[in-house]
Amino acid sequence: MSFSIKSASVYQIYQLLEFLDLFKSEKEKEKQKQIQKNKLILKEIKKQFSRRYRKKFKLEYERQFKRQEKEMEKEINEKEIVFWNVFKANKFEMDFINSSFNTIQQTLSQINPQIQIIFNENEKVLNIQKMNGNNSSYINIKEYNELISILENQINKKGLFDYMSLAKDFLDEIKKYCLKKFPFISKEEIEPIYIKENVGFQEEWSVHFDLSFDSGDDYGNCISCPNPNNFNKRLLDECYDSRLIGYGRVYVDYFQSIFTSIPHEFVHCIQSKKKQLDYSSLSWITEHDASILGTSFFYHIVKNMDQKTFHKFFPIEGLIELFVLHEFNHTIELKEKYSNEYIQKLYLNWIDDFGLNYPEEDDPNINEETSNYMKQRVSIEGFFYSEDLFNTCFDYCLKIELEI
Ligand SMILES: [Zn+2]
Numbered sequence: 001m002s003f004s005i006k007s008a009s010v011y012q013i014y015q016l017l018e019f020l021d022l023f024k025s026e027k028e029k030e031k032q033k034q035i036q037k038n039k040l041i042l043k044e045i046k047k048q049f050s051r052r053y054r055k056k057f058k059l060e061y062e063r064q065f066k067r068q069e070k071e072m073e074k075e076i077n078e079k080e081i082v083f084w085n086v087f088k089a090n091k092f093e094m095d096f097i098n099s100s101f102n103t104i105q106q107t108l109s110q111i112n113p114q115i116q117i118i119f120n121e122n123e124k125v126l127n128i129q130k131m132n133g134n135n136s137s138y139i140n141i142k143e144y145n146e147l148i149s150i151l152e153n154q155i156n157k158k159g160l161f162d163y164m165s166l167a168k169d170f171l172d173e174i175k176k177y178c179l180k181k182f183p184f185i186s187k188e189e190i191e192p193i194y195i196k197e198n199v200g201f202q203e204e205w206s207v208h209f210d211l212s213f214d215s216g217d218d219y220g221n222c223i224s225c226p227n228p229n230n231f232n233k234r235l236l237d238e239c240y241d242s243r244l245i246g247y248g249r250v251y252v253d254y255f256q257s258i259f260t261s262i263p264h265e266f267v268h269c270i271q272s273k274k275k276q277l278d279y280s281s282l283s284w285i286t287e288h289d290a291s292i293l294g295t296s297f298f299y300h301i302v303k304n305m306d307q308k309t310f311h312k313f314f315p316i317e318g319l320i321e322l323f324v325l326h327e328f329n330h331t332i333e334l335k336e337k338y339s340n341e342y343i344q345k346l347y348l349n350w351i352d353d354f355g356l357n358y359p360e361e362d363d364p365n366i367n368e369e370t371s372n373y374m375k376q377r378v379s380i381e382g383f384f385y386s387e388d389l390f391n392t393c394f395d396y397c398l399k400i401e402l403e404i
Contacts, residue, residue: 002146003112003115003143003146003147003150004112005111005112005150005151005154006110006111006112007111007154008107008110008111008154009315009316010154010155010160010161010251010252011314011315011316011319012103012107012110012111012316013107013111013151013154013155014155014249014252014255014322015100015103015104015107015316015318015319015322016104016107016108016111016151017148017151017152017155017249018096018322018325018326019096019097019100019104020128020144020147020148020151022084022093023082023083023084023126023128023144024082025076025080025082025141027072027075027076028076028141030072031069031072031073031076033336033337034068034069034072035069036241036244036337037337038061038065038068038069039240039241040241040242041061041065042058042061042062042065043241043242045057045058045061046058076141077141078140078141078142079140079141079142080140080141081127081138081139081140082127082128082138082139082140082141082144083120083123083125083126083127083138084125084126085124085125085126086119086125086126087124090328092321092324092325092328093325095321095324095325096318096321096322096324096325098321099317099318099320099321100317100318100321100322102317103316103317103318104117104318105117114130114131114132115128115129115130115131115139115147116128116129116131117129118138120138127139128144128147130143149248151248152246152247152248152249153248155248155249155251155252156247156248156249156250156251157251158228158229158251159229160251160252160255161229161251161254161255163225163226163227163228163229163254163255163258164195164197164225164227166255166258166313167195167223167225167258167262168194168195169312169313170258170259170262170313171193171194171195171223171262171266173301173302173305173309174262174263174266174297174301175190175191175193177300177301177304178190178270180304181391181394182391182394182395182398184395184398184399185270185398189270189273190269190270190273192221193220193221193222193223193266193269194221194222194223195223195224195225195262196222196223196224196225197224197225197226197227198210198212198213198214198224198225198226198227199230200226200230200235202231202232202234202235203234204234207234207235207238208368210226210231210235211226211235211238211239211243212226213225213226213257213261213262213264213265214265215265215266215268215269215272216268216269216272219272220268220269220270220271220272220273221269223262223265223266223269225258225262226254228250228251228254231250236250239253242369244330244333244334244337256322256323256326259298259302259313259323260294260295260298260323260327261294263293263294263297263298263301264290264291264293264294264297264379265290266297267289267290267293267294267297267397267398268286268290270398271286271289271290271398274398276398280358280361281361282358282366282371284350284355284358284359285355285356285358287355287371287375288350288351288354288355288358288375288378289355289397289398291375291376291378291379291382292351292355292378292379292382292393292397293382293390293393293394293397294379295324295327295379295380295382295383296382296383296384296390296393297390297394298323299320299324299383299385299390300387300390300391302314302320303320303387304387324383327376327379327380328380330376331373331376331377331379331380334369334372334373334376334377335373335377337369337373338369338370338372338373339370339373342365343365343370343373343374346359346363346365346366346374347374347377347378350374350378351378351381351382
């Protein structure tokens with residue numbers, strides 16, 4: 001069966017895709033993890049060996065990886081029905097479902113009235129049902145994968161979002177929230193903070209900088225923001241390979257990052273205004289605070305927006321809960337990929353001491369990936385639904401002046 005899909009907004013398709021991700025089987029997830037790992041190994045080979053050996057090793061590994069991926073594929077029975085056991089949902093998944101389920105059903109009826117989400121009484125799970133004339137059946141892995149890739153193709157396009165104007169408008173909302181909630185921050189301090197487009201070099205050595213949000217330049221006034229509408233193939237490939245963004249999701253992922261990354265960078269700007277100096281090599285103390293505050297900061301800014309502004313940024317229900325779930329899932333992905341018992345211990349030492357007990361400067365286990373994992377994890381473990389708790393934490397991090 002081939003699915004025909006009628007048009008829907010990019011927000012609707014993004015939400016539907018995140019929902020359908022919940023139906024992915026463990027085996028499928030395993031396979032995708034392995035493919036990601038293999039890609040990273042091939043990249044390492046490219047970095048480590050000279051041109052002469054590179055080709056030989058690459059070919060050998062590629063052959064081996066293809067075999068391995070084929071073996072894993074064999075274990076997946078494409079005729080198996082996909083399902084999601086809603087009773088096993090975690091808190092973030094539950095919030096997402098409660099806030100989005102109606103919109104998701106509407107989107108499905110809009111794009112293809114033959115597809116519906118059904119609660120399967122016998123199995124006590126959710127299934128995706130398709131109608132074929134008068135007959136109905138639940139969709140299997142093959143059809144599921146086909147549906148996902150049709151939907152991903154629809155949102156894999158440049159120009160769906162104007163990232164820079166979203167970033168600028170959202171920054172105004174952050175400033176409004178701070179002036180209302182934190183009297184120790186003055187208008188004069190935050191007024192000059194601005195968004196600059198991260199133009200980047202789009203070269204191999206610069207990919208990390210080209211893809212990241214950053215802050216601190218211009219006396220703590222500048223927040224630099226990547227613009228995926230200008231990414232070349234190298235940057236897009238890097239998004240799939242090392243930033244673990246799924247195929248087709250780069251443009252929506254950065255739409256989300258505008259809202260979840262800029263609050264983190266804004267905290268760095270305030271740290272700079274308040275002269276919170278941190279001489280540790282990876283700025284472990286200031287990064288701890290910006291990270292622990294980041295996701296909650298985003299959440300409470302948007303929950304405090306007036307209706308009109310809120311709908312301008314988020315035209316359908318449930319996107320906020322989707323973003324938080326996405327941050328949680330990304331933490332799990334990074335944990336599986338970059339953490340081990342040792343990193344776990346470093347992480348616990350770091351958060352138990354509220355950022356002050358950080359890894360040794362020359363610890364060989366600490367690199368960009370492991371430190372990113374630690375920051376990402378504290379942003380979700382330190383997430384506060386309660387605005388009072390968040391505001392107290394914000395005061396605690398930024399009201400004091402420290403010099404280390
Ligand atoms: Zn940071």
